[in-house]
Structures are given as C-alpha cells and as structure tokens.
Amino acid sequence: MTDNTFNVSQLNKALLARRIPHDKFKKAFERGKELIELSDLGMPGSGIMVFGPSGVGKTKLTFTLEEYAIKHYGKDSVVRTQLDTGATVKGAISSLLFAFGDPRSNYGTIPELSTRLKNTIKKRKCRLIIIDEVQHLIPGGKPSKTLIDNILNAFKILDDTGVSFLLAGMEDIMQLWIADEQIRSRFQTTYFFDVLTYPQDRRAWRGIVRSFIETIEQHGLTVECPEIEDRCFAASKGAIRPLVLILTTAVSLAYKSNTTIITVEHLLKAAQKQIDKNDGKHNAFDVDREIIDRFNKEAHSSRRLAPIARPLSSILTA
Known part of the structure; x- marks a missing residue:
C-alpha cells in the first residue's frame, strides 16, 4: 500500500481521455459535424473516409464525433461499430443492428438485415453511421468484385434514409475508394492521418x-x-x-x-x-x-507516401 496523494486511476483515465487534435483531426471533425447536421438542412446523406497508420487518432476521432452527436442530438443520432479480423459485409450490418439493440442482429440474409437496418435508421432518426477498422473487410488489401457489390448494396441505405457514413481504417481502405466510381461518389472527402x-x-x-x-x-x-x-x-x-x-x-x-x-x-x-x-x-x-x-x-526516411485521393471531377473526366 502506498502513501501517494494522487489517484493513479483517475490520472491515467484523464490521460487516455485527453484529445489533442492535430490539423487533419480538426478538419475531419468539422466535416463530421457537417455530416451530422445535413438532415437539418434538407440535404442528402454523404460520407467521408479517414485512413492512415495505427495510433494516429482515427479511432479517437470516431469516439469524439460519437460523443458530439449524442450530446447535441441524442443517443439515437449516431451508431458506431468497430470491425474485427475476418469481418464481412453481413457481419458489419449485424454489428450495426446489435449497436442499435436489435435482439436478432445475427439472423437473416444480407438483404433482410439491410432492410431491418434501414427501418431502424428511419425509426430512430439516425444521422451518422461510423464504422471503424474497415480494412478488415478487405483480406489482402484487394477488394473483390463481390465485396464491392455487397458494399454498394449496403450503402444504398444512404440513399434510402439520408444517413451519412464515416469509414475509418488503415490505408487499405482506400482500395475501395479507388476501385469503384459509385463508392467515390459517396465518399468524395478523404482524410489521411499520419504520424508527425x-x-x-x-x-x-x-x-x-x-x-x-x-x-x-x-x-x-x-x-x-x-x-x-x-x-x-x-x-x-x-x-x-x-x-x-x-x-x-x-x-x-x-x-x-x-x-x-x-x-x-x-x-x-x-x-x-x-x-x-x-x-x-x-x-x-x-x-x-x-x-x-x-x-x-x-525514422521516417523510408515511409511510403500516402495514397493520392484525386478529386472526383478529375477521375470522371480522365
């Protein structure tokens, strides 16, 4: 037993909770706030991708936006999930339903689960869906055509409900952005978080x-x-x-x-x-x-450059 006057648990929790946003963090956070507010302006949902190496603040950003949405718009305004190794599109939809409290989140086909998620989003008036660690959807970093098709079908929720998306993960998630024009049209804004x-x-x-x-x-x-x-x-x-x-x-x-x-x-x-x-x-x-x-x-002399996310207009006119 020590005689210290400080509370070690309280201090370490304060350090873990400390948010010290860098420039890209601030920009992504402001854009995330805009996504949350789109429905108030009668605007359709949109999306952003946040990517980069481990430990640079991507997950912290997702928690910060989740807290912001709950504080200003209520707990149903945002739903957040974090994918694990071996994740599938069906599993991602199930995890979102689970986050909403659906007792049958693991039962049903992809279309059935998507319909339930769509109805839940409408009923709860959800504004923002956050999916972290999205790279787990892409084994080997190369998305298959089947995977892209499944993702596009799932993202039709955005069109049907007006909900916005934030996808976060390692650099591999940009392969989704590069691979398909429809995905680029839904996620026109990307943010690369890197170490200093x-x-x-x-x-x-x-x-x-x-x-x-x-x-x-x-x-x-x-x-x-x-x-x-x-x-x-x-x-x-x-x-x-x-x-x-x-x-x-x-x-x-x-x-x-x-x-x-x-x-x-x-x-x-x-x-x-x-x-x-x-x-x-x-x-x-x-x-x-x-x-x-x-x-x-x-230390960083051998680092790879970040994948270049070209503006949508340059891609469509190429």
Whole structure:
C-alpha cells in the first residue's frame, strides 16, 4: 500500500481521455459535424473516409464525433461499430443492428438485415453511421468484385434514409475508394492521418507532449526528464497512442514506487514495456541526445507516401 496523494486511476483515465487534435483531426471533425447536421438542412446523406497508420487518432476521432452527436442530438443520432479480423459485409450490418439493440442482429440474409437496418435508421432518426477498422473487410488489401457489390448494396441505405457514413481504417481502405466510381461518389472527402515527422513537426509534437505533462502536473506529479519531448518522439515515432501508453505506464510505475516524481527510469521502463523495437526506439530514455536526434531524423526516411485521393471531377473526366 502506498502513501501517494494522487489517484493513479483517475490520472491515467484523464490521460487516455485527453484529445489533442492535430490539423487533419480538426478538419475531419468539422466535416463530421457537417455530416451530422445535413438532415437539418434538407440535404442528402454523404460520407467521408479517414485512413492512415495505427495510433494516429482515427479511432479517437470516431469516439469524439460519437460523443458530439449524442450530446447535441441524442443517443439515437449516431451508431458506431468497430470491425474485427475476418469481418464481412453481413457481419458489419449485424454489428450495426446489435449497436442499435436489435435482439436478432445475427439472423437473416444480407438483404433482410439491410432492410431491418434501414427501418431502424428511419425509426430512430439516425444521422451518422461510423464504422471503424474497415480494412478488415478487405483480406489482402484487394477488394473483390463481390465485396464491392455487397458494399454498394449496403450503402444504398444512404440513399434510402439520408444517413451519412464515416469509414475509418488503415490505408487499405482506400482500395475501395479507388476501385469503384459509385463508392467515390459517396465518399468524395478523404482524410489521411499520419504520424508527425521530425524536425518538420517538432514544434507541434512538443506542444502535444507538454499538454499531456500539464495533465500529469494537474494531478500533483512532476516529470523529471531532460529533452523529454524529443525522447518521447523517438520512442513513439511520432504516434500519439504509443506516447500515451508510455506516459500512463510511467505514471503507474511512479505510483508503485510511492513517489510523485516520474523519473527517467520510470519512462525508460515504460518504453521498454510498451514499445516494440520495430515500432520505436524502446531505449530512447537511456541514450545520448545525439543518438536521439539522428534516430528522429532517419525514422521516417523510408515511409511510403500516402495514397493520392484525386478529386472526383478529375477521375470522371480522365
């Protein structure tokens, strides 16, 4: 039993709940709000795709929009589901029905389930459907014609109900966008979320880390680590989720050590526990500054460029 005066559970929950939107996050959130409000303007439903690597804020965006819709328009205004490995279009529809509380969400053919979902959307006056981890619909990253046909049939719900869609996932989901003109017409706006780069985004990254440290300090702790922003960048490769994992683990280690000071040792142990060697520099808190600077500059030199989402007009006139 420790004598700490801070509530470790409350602090870690505050860190996990902290939303520090970057530029693309802000733009996607504003567009998501517009989708939610379309029915008030007598406009038809629309859709956006949000894609990018793991840990950059895509899922956080979906939760933020869900909370916004519930707060301003009620719990039935939005439904959110997250797909798992091996997901199918039928399974996705079933999961949406389950989210609505349908006791027979797993029973029926795709047309039968789609009809029930359409009727539920109309009855509940749902404004926005959010589907996260959509890449699980695309085994191998190459959508088949059958898959595209099934998705298009499911998206006819948009035409029949006026509901809008937000699809989020890894870069593979853009293969759906590229593969079919009708899908592009329903999802004309796409947002690529990426990790921050060094040194171009160093100032933004420092602001993010300082915001998390402010939350820690508000709960009665101090952080003692030189160059913590740059070391956190090396450990996480500029991704938010691993950063939060490092900080929450370090908080827990300080609590177990009966101290309100988060030390370099706590951060080192946290990074070694949470970061795989292939995903970041797990010993970033135990090497010289020169090594950190060199690693940060080289960390993203081999990254692939984001898939280019051309404007719909250029595709149709090509």
